[in-house]
Amino acid sequence: MTIEADFLRRIPAEALRTEEGVDMLDLLDLVGMLPSTFSTGSMRASTPRGAGTKPSARALRHLPTRDYAEAAPVPTRPHRMHPMLENKPFFLKASAERVCLLLHGLGGGPYEMQPLAESLYAQGLSVLAVAYPGHDKPARRMPASTWPEWYGHIEATYRKLAGAFASISVVGFSTGCPLALHLAAHWPVAKLVLISPFVSVRHRWFYLLPPEAYLYSVGRLLPQVPRRRLPVRDRAMREAAEQAAYYRTFNLCAVRSALALVGTVKAELSLVRSPLLILQSRRDSVVAPSGAEYIYRRVRSRVRQLHWFDKSDHILPLDLERKEVYERVGRFLL
CATH class of the missing domain: 3.40.50.1820 (Alpha/Beta hydrolase fold, catalytic domain)
Structure with a gap:
């Protein structure tokens, strides 16, 4: 399982819904980012912000939720570095x-x-x-x-x-x-x-x-x-x-x-x-x-x-x- 797939499995279902009620799971599935192993029924409670180990920047790159994005934004890479x-x-x-x-x-x-x-x-x-x-x-x-x-x-x-x-x-x-x-x-x-x-x-x-x-x-x-x-x-x-x-x-x-x-x-x-x-x-x-x-x-x-x-x-x-x-x-x- 990829880092992104494992990380998505640990996000509570309500975190993938916008204030307007649009289901972000549908949007992720549309653009081909939803792992085939992802199941809302298999998700467990999320760890409170600030507790435990923070997810990696690579995992956060594919995360749609506002809370995690604000907690650890993905920085722009220096322009002289060989990028991934x-x-x-x-x-x-x-x-x-x-x-x-x-x-x-x-x-x-x-x-x-x-x-x-x-x-x-x-x-x-x-x-x-x-x-x-x-x-x-x-x-x-x-x-x-x-x-x-x-x-x-x-x-x-x-x-x-x-x-x-x-x-x-x-x-x-x-x-x-x-x-x-x-x-x-x-x-x-x-x-x-x-x-x-x-x-x-x-x-x-x-x-x-x-x-x-x-x-x-x-x-x-x-x-x-x-x-x-x-x-x-x-x-x-x-x-x-x-x-x-x-x-x-x-x-x-x-x-x-x-x-x-x-x-x-x-x-x-x-x-x-x-x-x-x-x-x-x-x-x-x-x-x-x-x-x-x-x-x-x-x-x-x-x-x-x-x-x-x-x-x-x-x-x-x-x-x-x-x-x-x-x-x-x-x-x-x-």
Whole structure:
């Protein structure tokens, strides 16, 4: 049994219910964090705060209750340390009113957002990171999945959060950005943050044709392509991310589905009115940086900001300028 599973077994059932009556057990089960061995009938009385041994920080990372979160908050890791990244959904509950939903990139996972989430949590914001269908289990090859499956999971999570929190903000990374925009076009989103938004693949002169042209031609004959090293210029963070990542290939069916999602979202940008912050690196080797300006000019958000970075690659939350990313996102959301 994992530390998290053992610790959850010792939480009284009433501690997993919010003041509004929403059952946090349901929410944990929805995002795939509830251990299969968990049973409310097997739980015993909790130890009073301050008595006995305190649970570890690793166990607390997955604990949704306000009491334990206030007793021992998870600190933000120093930015120069080699981090321990974990590729699984997590829920850090601090605020009873505000929560931030974190959406990862295509072929990635919650590890891409983990240090940012810990920074926001340390500042008093509840955060929840999901793993999409087709991204939630280790495998040698990336499974096929589609954007309606990813969005269906996101929307179900959003609806659960809406029953527990008064305000929901959304932070998307890469393909998580069009998913976040699609959500904001149809549901109330307090604030919206887009990091390295995927609108199109970055085109290089030696490609001859746009990358999308290959995906819809010869790409239909190839179900998988090898994944190159992760686009992170910080070597220590790249190594940590590569250890956490599940897949060593890209499923091209999933990539084409992501492009279909972008086509859908482009027609909906005028419906997005949430306050918006966009963060984009000019040195992004994966997505076309011009996509950030495309979104900025077409949404109807009265409050919108676009900030450029010059040192990092695609995965901004893990790269050289991540400290500034955390600071800007924190100021915007809080």
